[in-house]
Amino acid sequence: MDSRVDNVEQIIINSGFKMTYQRRIILNEFYLTSKHMKAEQLYYKVKNKNIGLATVYRTLKIFTDLNIIQEINIDDINYYELKLCINKCIHVHVKCKKCGKIIDIKDAELMDNYLDLSIKLEKLYGIDIMDTNIVIDGVCNLCKEDNHAKTN
Structure with missing residues (x-):
């Protein structure tokens, strides 16, 4: 174990x-x-x-x-x-519309930008944001490349 x-x-x-x-x-x-x-x-x-x-x-x-x-x-x-995270959690995922693959987005700058946004939202609306899940629909690199290869 x-x-x-x-x-x-x-x-x-x-x-x-x-x-x-x-x-x-x-x-x-x-x-x-x-x-x-x-x-x-x-x-x-x-x-x-x-x-x-x-x-x-x-x-x-x-x-x-x-x-x-x-x-x-x-x-x-x-x-x-x-999951297991401390304080504010953010999970950003992209789901490929073609193959269904789910991709985790783990970008430090993106997370910093989100934390800035969440602080502003908390102050503006008087709320405590504990957890955020964002799912973005898109097309992954493999499907995009496959589509590009078929058109050429």
Whole structure:
């Protein structure tokens, strides 16, 4: 098991839940993958360890409620990814309209610009922004290149 999984165990225990074998396996899968997973995809990764689909769904719900993972709904499909962030979180994704790939945008300058914007929004509207999810529809580089190759 990944030692980072051990660090999350305290969050789970402190919230009144047990860190079961199944939860540890499911959490470890999030650390092992860099992709956004649907519940069914996660299930196929853990079913050989005698973890059922219902257990996957219950665990996803608990982990989402505890802010360990986040649920992203794109085109009425739920995807899950590791979250764990402190204070203000921002998650920017691009979903390719052609192949359906979801790309994480992790740009320091973009994040700084967003933090400036969120501070202004908080002051202007008297709110506390805790988490922001932005999903941008577009076309990924591979599909764009494929389309470009077909037109030439």
